[in-house]
Amino acid sequence: MPPPPSGGNGAKVAAIVVAAVLVTGLIVGGVILTSGGGDDKPSAKASPSSSASSAAPSEAPSTTPGTPSDAPSGFDPSGSAEPSSPSVSRVPYVVLKPGQCFDHPHLSSGVTRVTTRSCDTSHDGEVIANATLTGTFSTELDIQAKAKGLCEKKAQERVRSIADGRTYYSYTLYPAKSTYDRGQSEVTCTITRSTGPGGAKLTEALPD
Structure with a gap:
């Protein structure tokens, strides 16, 4: 774990990322959700014996304990499972704002930290919302689990409006416990086209 920040906005603190799978087929440990229309094949899948892996600050597959009553067509609770333990891989904590696009070191080998990109060029993900963790x-x-829950419904609603039939993932950036205990509580909710290096990229801003 990195040492506590000594003060200032530039201090590096740890963050964890979790990915909830939004796909057109069953992914063990993931959430099944399809964007409307089209018949594109999922660009990234997990094998039946493992959860869909997230590739980000601390790799940890996101899972879903239940099915929201207003889940979009294509959502299947059989893809849900209890969360697994996060790994220790971390990157500096960062908060991005809705509409920002980015590359992430666990999705792109060419970067070592979350790096903002123009949404008009190839990029790993786009921020759709922010949320704030509260409590102990x-x-x-x-x-x-709490961070994933805060972003999952937002991702479902956002993907519902995309009618291209492609596979999308809800990718959530949230603080490690030591970071949260120091007062960093903001969560960044994003959408990506993959959860690992070499996967599909976004090439433009998400459609309205």
Whole structure:
């Protein structure tokens, strides 16, 4: 774990990322959701024996304990599972704002930290919302579950408006427990086309 920040906005603190799978087929440990129309094949899948992997600050697959009553067509609770324990891989904590596009070191080998990009060029993801964690958490797994829950519905609603039939992922950036305990509580909700290096990229801003 990195040492506590000594002050100032430039201090590097750890963050964790979790990905909830929004796909057109069953992914063990993921959320099944399809954007409207089209018949594009999913660009990234997990094998039946493992959860869909997230590639970001601390790799940790996001999972879903239940099905929202207003989930879009294509959502299947059989793809849900309990969260697994986060790994220790971390990158500096960062908060991005809605509409910003970015590359992430666990999705692109050419960067070592979350790097903003023009939405008109190839990029890993786009921010769709921010949320704030509140309360007391005993473990990072607890933070993971809460952060995932804050972003999942936002991602479902956003993907519902995209009618291209492609596979999208809800990719959530949230603080590690030590970072949260120091007062950093903001969560960044994003959408990507993959959850690992070499996967599909976004090439323009998400459609309205």
